[in-house]
Amino acid sequence: MRTPINELADGMTLAQAFQAADKQLRVNRQGGKYILLKLSDRTGTIAAMMWNADEATFDRFDRGDYIYCQGRTQVHNGALQIIVTQLERMDAHEVDANDFDRFDSGQADQHVARLQELLATLTQPFLQRLAAAYLEDNDFMDQFRLAAAAVSNHHAYPGGLLHHTVNMMELVRLISPRYSELDTDLLMMGAFLHDLGKIDELKASGEISYTDRGQLLGHIVIGIQLLGEKIQQVERDSGESFPTNLRYHLEHLVVSHHGTQEYGSPKIPVTLEAVALHHIDNLDAKLASYTSIIGRDVAADGNWTNYNPSIGRKLWKG
Known part of the structure; x- marks a missing residue:
């Protein structure tokens, strides 16, 4: 049974389907390639990274495809993300469309x-x-x-x-x-x-x-x-x-x-x-x-969100 994005928490091990909302192949300072992803389901979206990637992995799926991801969640700069260790494209009949509509x-x-x-x-x-x-x-x-x-x-x-x-x-x-x-x-x-x-x-x-x-x-x-x-x-x-x-x-x-x-x-x-x-x-x-x-925030402080640079402030969520 898959865990919806809005129920994910720090430190969880994942092996489940997502929809690939976006993907970019990037190069780090050392010249290594990685894939930056935006994964989605019916409850929202989440950023994901796959390190040590290559063009073959990047070309394995397209935006909008369903993909089976293995990895773990972690907090980075106050936001939850997924570090993907393995991924495979899935056919539409392999997922429950209600999880993504x-x-x-x-x-x-x-x-x-x-x-x-x-x-x-x-x-x-x-x-x-x-x-x-x-x-x-x-x-x-x-x-x-x-x-x-x-x-x-x-x-x-x-x-x-x-x-x-x-x-x-x-x-x-x-x-x-x-x-x-x-x-x-x-x-x-x-x-x-x-x-x-x-x-x-x-x-x-x-x-x-x-x-x-x-x-x-x-x-x-x-x-x-x-x-x-x-x-x-x-x-x-x-x-x-x-x-x-x-x-x-x-x-x-x-x-x-x-x-x-x-x-x-x-x-x-x-x-x-x-x-x-x-x-x-x-x-x-x-x-x-x-x-x-406020709903997406994963700050440890129960009363305040992390500082959000796009709005220039923390928000009270107590």
Whole structure:
């Protein structure tokens, strides 16, 4: 019986299947070769190393393959990793697919139902029609259910984008009534639209990675293109022109939601709704990311995580 990644601990001896999420053949300072791996299962990912490797071993399997690994776990720089001593490629029929499928269809169904309820609260007629154009697009919704919100930072799993989007829309419901200056319909639609370009930016099947289109354009540009297509559809179906000013405000919400140009936004937020959307997005992403850091931490100090250089701090986990 295999031990899930989220249950691994320091000093364990392993002989079990993983999925090869990534692999790199590297050379150390002494000229020796080693394989750097990222192994995954349905509970998460873990780094692994195989020392004294060669091209033949590296070529024995591809990214996405199942591999049988023998080795041991150890803590390095505060993170758990696996030192692999032996590995072999496995055929798909040799593993239980349930050990590796990270998509929770039941949870996705619940999130889709809640998404429909939240979009049903819109009162502006053109926003109602725009929401319907997305919801009634079966191909789009199938992709949306499966999409991840990121490769590694937050909600980085199949269905993560839908989860993140619904979380943000729930926050809009809580926050918007406190500030009468905000246009609740506009902010709700912005929360729905802001990351939809990730459906085409990231690969939904196999290990999460960037598509060619995602690498070349990014999710903000893709999201604006998708929005333009849906607005054209609304205009065709209704026989009316979509309000130009409303379109500009929706586009601004998408292009400014990262908050600063340093973090990839072509424009910084200049409307109240855009400012609110950026902070709602950042709140949900940060809490998800930090919760994940706490969950993966293997520090000996029970109250604090190891220092994490990516966020510049330890986190309280007591």
